[in-house]
Each structure stands twice: as C-alpha cells, then as structure tokens.
Amino acid sequence: DAGVIQSPRHEVTEMGQEVTLRCKPISGHDYLFWYRQTMMRGLELLIYFNNNVPIDDSGMPEDRFSAKMPNASFSTLKIQPSEPRDSAVYFCASTQRTENTEAFFGQGTRLTVV
Amino acid sequence: LAKTTQPISMDSYEGQEVNITCSHNNIATNDYITWYQQFPSQGPRFIIQGYKTKVTNEVASLFIPADRKSSTLSLPRVSLSDTAVYYCLVGGFWGYSTLTFGKGTMLLVSP
Numbered sequence: 001d002a003g004v005i006q007s008p009r010h011e012v013t014e015m016g017q018e019v020t021l022r023c024k025p026i027s028g029h030d031y032l033f034w035y036r037q038t039m040m041r042g043l044e045l046l047i048y049f050n051n052n053v054p055i056d057d058s059g060m061p062e063d064r065f066s067a068k069m070p071n072a073s074f075s076t077l078k079i080q081p082s083e084p085r086d087s088a089v090y091f092c093a094s095t096q097r098t099e100n101t102e103a104f105f106g107q108g109t110r111l112t113v114v
Numbered sequence: 115l116a117k118t119t120q121p122i123s124m125d126s127y128e129g130q131e132v133n134i135t136c137s138h139n140n141i142a143t144n145d146y147i148t149w150y151q152q153f154p155s156q157g158p159r160f161i162i163q164g165y166k167t168k169v170t171n172e173v174a175s176l177f178i179p180a181d182r183k184s185s186t187l188s189l190p191r192v193s194l195s196d197t198a199v200y201y202c203l204v205g206g207f208w209g210y211s212t213l214t215f216g217k218g219t220m221l222l223v224s225p
Contacts, residue, residue, distance in 0.1 A: 004157075033213055035215075042215065042216070042217050042218070043152075043158070043201075043215040043218075045213065045214055045215070048213070089155075091157045091158075093157065093158075093213065095213070102148070102160030102163065103158075103160065103213050104160075105156075105157025105158050105159070106157055107156065107157060108155070108156070108157055110155075
C-alpha cells in the first residue's frame with residue numbers, strides 16, 4: 001500500500017477563495033482523521049470519521065470549514081471562504097478500529113492564504 | 115480523555131541514551147500508551163505502544179510502571195537524525211477516545 005495520500009502537497013490561494021484538500025486513506029482502514037498544525041497551536045484534531053460517517057467535528061474551527069467522506073477511499077476538507085489565519089499544514093491520518101493499532105499519517109498539505 | 119504532560123524540550127548529544135517521561139494521571143483501565151515521532155515537514159510516525167511493564171522494538175523501549183500513571187520513552191544511543199518532536203498519547207478503542215496530540219517534546223540532538 002502506498003500509505004495515506006494527500007493532495008495537493010502545497011496550496012497557495014488568495015483570501016476569500018475556496019480551498020479543497022484531499023485525502024486517500026489506506027485501504028481497509030475504517031477511521032479517518034483530519035488535523036491542522038501550526039507553530040502556535042500545535043497539532044489540532046479537526047474531525048474524524050468512522051466508516052465514512054463523521055463522528056466528532058468539535059474541532060472544526062468554524063462554519064467555513066467542512067469535511068466529507070463520500071466513500072471509504074476518499075475524503076475532502078473544504079475551506080470556504082479561506083482567510084490568512086487558515087494558513088497551516090493539514091494532515092490526514094487513517095487507522096483501523098482495534099485497541100492497539102497505529103495511525104498512519106499522510107505527508108500533509110501546506111496551505112498558504114495570502 | 116486522559117491528559118498527558120511531557121517536557122517541552124530536551125537536549126542530548128549523539129551516542130547518549132535519551133529518556134522522555136510522560137505523565138498521565140487519569141489514564142483509564144483500557145487505555146494504551148502510544149508514542150509518535152514527527153520530523154519537520156512530515157506527518158507523525160508511530161514509534162511504540164504499550165499497556166504495562168516494558169515494551170521494546172528496534173527503535174525504542176517503553177517503560178510503564180505498575181500504576182500506569184506515567185511512562186518513559188527510551189531512545190538508545192541517539193543520532194542527529196533522532197532530532198524531532200515526540201508525542202505521548204493515551205487512549206483506547208477509537209470509539210471511546212480520539213487520536214489527540216498534546217504539545218510534544220522537542221528533542222534536539224547535537225554532535
């Protein structure tokens with residue numbers, strides 16, 4: 001397996017534009033997590049899915065952020081409209097539902113909103 | 115969720131053994147202790163996981179005392195490439211807890 005795949009790796013956009021980040025989890029994993037990382041706030045959990053269903057989105061900062069998982073092999077995180085304070089590295093991770101398994105992270109998407 | 119506390123940073127030299135301790139006073143009975151490593155510009159990577167006593171793999175050892183209120187990640191003979199942020203996580207079945215990261219410990223290994 002190629003691991004968790006995120007795209008794009010880098011995204012530069014203007015304030016007010018819509019941004020869509022994509023994630024392909026490892027096949028067979030039934031949990032998917034979205035994180036945001038900044039120097040100030042560290043690694044923040046935004047939302048996680050189980051079997052394509054959003055379980056906890058309490059970490060989503062505001063209504064401008066939305067996440068979907070239309071099937072087991074694809075998820076998106078959308079920001080509309082984007083703001084400069086959304087600039088961060090966004091990570092996606094996937095894992096299986098057993099008590100002692102590791103989570104696998106993608107390489108991240110570095111988002112810059114100017 | 116069990117809260118974890120670990121040092122913000124640590125310094126070491128190549129070839130030394132490094133021990134990073136994590137406190138988790140309110141760990142639950144079914145919680146596991148997991149450590150991740152993160153290099154700059156990369157996602158976190160699993161290092162080791164344990165429930166009690168001692169666990170060892172090719173990368174590190176994890177020591178957990180009987181009361182499980184703390185744990186120590188031991189990195190033998192560190193090299194420059196071990197410079198990274200190390201996170202301690204406590205949790206059990208994903209249905210009960212989430213993969214929540216704290217601030218981590220920034221380990222700097224010098225020549």
